[in-house]
Amino acid sequence: MSLRLYNTLTGQKEDFTPLNPGKVGMYVCGVTVYDYCHVGHARAAIVFDTVYRYLQHLGYDVNYVRNFTDIDDKIIKRANEENIGWQDVTKKYIEAFYEDMGQLNIAAPNVEPKATDHIEGMLAMVSSLIDQGKAYESGGDVYFSIKNFPEYGKLSGRNIDDMMAGARVEPGERKRDPLDFALWKKSKPGEPSWDSPWGPGRPGWHIECSAMGRHFLGERFDIHGGGKDLVFPHHENEIAQSQGCSGTPPVKYWLHNGFVNINEEKMSKSLGNFFTIRDILKRYHPEVLRLFLLSHHYRGPIDFADQYLNDAEKTLDRFYEFFAAAQDKRGDLKFDECLDPNEGIRSQPFIQKIEEAMNDDFNTAVALAHLNEELRHLNKAMTALQKKNGDWAGFDTAAATLKYACQLLGFLYHEPKNYLARVLETKKETLGLDVEQIEALIAQRKAAREARDWARADECRDALTDMGIVLEDTAEGTVWKVK
RNA sequence: GGCGCCGUCGCCAAGUGGCUAAGGCCGAGGUCUGCAAAACCUCUAUCGGCGGUUCGAAUCCGCCCGGCGCCUCCA
Numbered sequence: 001m002s003l004r005l006y007n008t009l010t011g012q013k014e015d016f017t018p019l020n021p022g023k024v025g026m027y028v029c030g031v032t033v034y035d036y037c038h039v040g041h042a043r044a045a046i047v048f049d050t051v052y053r054y055l056q057h058l059g060y061d062v063n064y065v066r067n068f069t070d071i072d073d074k075i076i077k078r079a080n081e082e083n084i085g086w087q088d089v090t091k092k093y094i095e096a097f098y099e100d101m102g103q104l105n106i107a108a109p110n111v112e113p114k115a116t117d118h119i120e121g122m123l124a125m126v127s128s129l130i131d132q133g134k135a136y137e138s139g140g141d142v143y144f145s146i147k148n149f150p151e152y153g154k155l156s157g158r159n160i161d162d163m164m165a166g167a168r169v170e171p172g173e174r175k176r177d178p179l180d181f182a183l184w185k186k187s188k189p190g191e192p193s194w195d196s197p198w199g200p201g202r203p204g205w206h207i208e209c210s211a212m213g214r215h216f217l218g219e220r221f222d223i224h225g226g227g228k229d230l231v232f233p234h235h236e237n238e239i240a241q242s243q244g245c246s247g248t249p250p251v252k253y254w255l256h257n258g259f260v261n262i263n264e265e266k267m268s269k270s271l272g273n274f275f276t277i278r279d280i281l282k283r284y285h286p287e288v289l290r291l292f293l294l295s296h297h298y299r300g301p302i303d304f305a306d307q308y309l310n311d312a313e314k315t316l317d318r319f320y321e322f323f324a325a326a327q328d329k330r331g332d333l334k335f336d337e338c339l340d341p342n343e344g345i346r347s348q349p350f351i352q353k354i355e356e357a358m359n360d361d362f363n364t365a366v367a368l369a370h371l372n373e374e375l376r377h378l379n380k381a382m383t384a385l386q387k388k389n390g391d392w393a394g395f396d397t398a399a400a401t402l403k404y405a406c407q408l409l410g411f412l413y414h415e416p417k418n419y420l421a422r423v424l425e426t427k428k429e430t431l432g433l434d435v436e437q438i439e440a441l442i443a444q445r446k447a448a449r450e451a452r453d454w455a456r457a458d459e460c461r462d463a464l465t466d467m468g469i470v471l472e473d474t475a476e477g478t479v480w481k482v483k
Numbered sequence: 484g485g486c487g488c489c490g491u492c493g494c495c496a497a498g499u500g501g502c503u504a505a506g507g508c509c510g511a512g513g514u515c516u517g518c519a520a521a522a523c524c525u526c527u528a529u530c531g532g533c534g535g536u537u538c539g540a541a542u543c544c545g546c547c548c549g550g551c552g553c554c555u556c557c558a
Contacts, residue, residue, distance in 0.1 A: 040557085045558080072556085156487090162485050166554065205556085227557075228553080232486095258488090258558095295506090301552080311508045311509090312495095325521090373506070380523060457517085471519075
């Protein structure tokens with residue numbers, strides 16, 4: 001079975017057949033850099049990171065473009081509020097974006113263009129649209145003329161007449177039809193501007209992505225992604241502009257991820273119910289957030305709450321604890337080296353199960369179910385091998401395969417001991433644990449146990465239990481963790 | 484008002500015409516352990532309601548109830 005994916009344009013799952021065999025051109029709408037990213041942005045980044053990783057796993061040569069919108073009303077507003085230059089705003093938040101993406105282990109796209117570096121391409125498209133009679137200049141603005149693009153609405157499933165009925169023109173706009181949208185905006189005094197045949201101004205948001213996509217990926221490419229909220233009007237308008245210019249639908253497959261909700265309402269700036277990525281990462285490991293987001297299908301909504309992150313954390317802990325234990329048993333063995341490069345990871349039966357799940361429109365939830373099952377099998381195998389001191393070769397390969405599969409989904413990139421230490425460190429801080437007291441109690445318990453004073457030993461543990469601390473007696477001594 | 488989505492075990496979540504309805508968390512019992520923990524084993528749902536189509540439906544259709552999104556900037 002080969003990859004099938006849900007195409008917003010057709011409303012169906014379709015077989016994925018790239019325009020050029022073996023190659024994939026993919027454009028994903030990035031962020032407007034006027035503030036820190038929230039968990040909703042993280043979801044989009046992680047969803048398309050997963051798509052990117054998986055396409056590469058399948059052997060495609062992927063050209064992945066993700067842009068920055070670095071000129072926009074909100075950026076200008078922000079700059080005015082903070083009384084700094086608009087480039088200071090974009091520079092600051094682009095840096096913050098890279099920090100967040102780095103933390104989340106989002107693979108870098110091939111190109112990350114900024115809109116302001118592609119003004120010329122935008123001007124060329126706008127001019128072309130005017131020449132073809134599909135756009136018009138009006139008082140220094142340029143608008144796309146909806147009625148000259150009969151297919152308008154095909155992505156979002158709307159028809160022009162219905163939309164016309166409900167549309168209104170904002171005061172100050174110079175449109176012929178209410179649905180016409182700005183390709184170029186005349187700039188007000190003091191605002192950033194670029195010269196154009198229609199006077200100084202700046203590009204409309206939609207033309208940015210059209211121009212950058214076309215520049216890097218051509219007039220027609222395979223995949224265009226973004227959040228569901230971009231379907232209309234942003235992506236609808238991209239189609240109108242690009243197809244208006246070239247005569248060709250610009251994108252073969254449109255992919256859209258669902259929202260992150262808080263108490264079943266969309267997380268958004270305007271509702272004020274958002275958490276920034278950096279807020280969350282103060283309390284949870286980045287891979288916890290990723291695992292949580294991947295435990296749901298990418299197109300559906302996700303409700304966000306600490307409880308769910310806690311669940312994901314427990315799952316992730318199990319994986320790392322397994323690999324920490326396996327590493328102990330296997331000494332200096334590097335699991336990565338247990339896979340025969342000549343044989344190819346894709347021939348592994350377990351990987352084929354993962355592929356079966358992922359081929360079905362990136363069903364990461366099912367893939368995770370397989371990972372959990374495999375983890376259980378390997379825990380069992382590890383215990384059995386230890387008892388019998390059997391042949392570990394099969395185990396090593398299976399563990400290496402499991403690790404590969406986890407990393408395919410973007411987690412298990414850390415040394416198990418480092419991960420576990422980092423999680424513990426975070427909890428010490430967030431819970432304000434008194435480590436000295438904990439360790440003193442553990443020492444007392446150790447002394448009591450050596451004296452075979454079980455009653456006293458249990459008192460120590462009970463005291464720790466009340467503090468939320470769980471003890472584990474291992475061959476190397478007693479370790480503790482937070483429940 | 485227009486378009487669309489969702490309602491599956493206490494919680495999260497796959498499954499969208501037919502094997503015993505995945506998986507995780509929580510809970511119960513067990514193996515192991517001085518006792519625990521971890522790990523492992525076992526157990527826990529007939530799919531919002533009603534009606535229909537079908538040999539057969541959580542899965543298709545209709546109606547109802549409940550929740551949400553887009554239609555303005557938004558991942």
